[in-house]
Amino acid sequence: MANHQFKQQKQDEYYTKEYAIIPLLKYLKPNSQIWCPFDTQESNFVKLLSNNGHPTQWTHIWTGQDFFETDPPKGTEYIISNPPYSLREKVLERLFGFKIPFAMLINEAGLFDSKKRFELLKNNPFEIMVFDKRIDYIKGDENMSGVPFKSIFLCSNVLPDKFVFETLGEKF
Numbered sequence: 001m002a003n004h005q006f007k008q009q010k011q012d013e014y015y016t017k018e019y020a021i022i023p024l025l026k027y028l029k030p031n032s033q034i035w036c037p038f039d040t041q042e043s044n045f046v047k048l049l050s051n052n053g054h055p056t057q058w059t060h061i062w063t064g065q066d067f068f069e070t071d072p073p074k075g076t077e078y079i080i081s082n083p084p085y086s087l088r089e090k091v092l093e094r095l096f097g098f099k100i101p102f103a104m105l106i107n108e109a110g111l112f113d114s115k116k117r118f119e120l121l122k123n124n125p126f127e128i129m130v131f132d133k134r135i136d137y138i139k140g141d142e143n144m145s146g147v148p149f150k151s152i153f154l155c156s157n158v159l160p161d162k163f164v165f166e167t168l169g170e171k172f
Helices: 018-025 044-051 085-098 115-122
Strands: 034-036 056-058 078-081 102-107 127-131 137-139 142-144 151-156 163-166
Touching: 018 044, 018 102, 018 127, 018 151, 034 044, 044 056, 044 078, 085 102, 085 115, 085 151
Parallel strands: 034 056, 034 078, 078 102, 127 163
Antiparallel strands: 102 151, 127 151, 137 142
16 A cells, blocks of 8 residues: 555545436546546446446555556546545645546535635636435445435536536435
């Protein structure tokens, strides 16, 4: 494992259910090359994007690929994932630096609370996908229903408007 100064915390490893990813699909160009930098081969992001015609590459710190030391694969058209919450600010800073469209499923709480995030969002193009209800996650083998936070997709150059409102389908 890389010895990067921004180590992921164990409490950051929440897995996204398919129903939370589906609303994003209609905003992606067909057959887009996608990098999922916080995912394994078993990730629902990787599976769903691949199954919908998007060549998808994944990397994860568990396989020795630290996001902060790994560049996007050549030809990447979108970067899509659910990043570690504790590293949200540093992740966004690096993502905006790539100048590649991205969509990150993140906790909306405190998004503008730090001066650094405020400046990042003020000075870079971004859009937000807001959902009609909270998203449930998977933590280990446990289904995390009724999570105490609301998630959004924070995007850059992906959505057609600054705010997009989506209805989530069945929580399966």
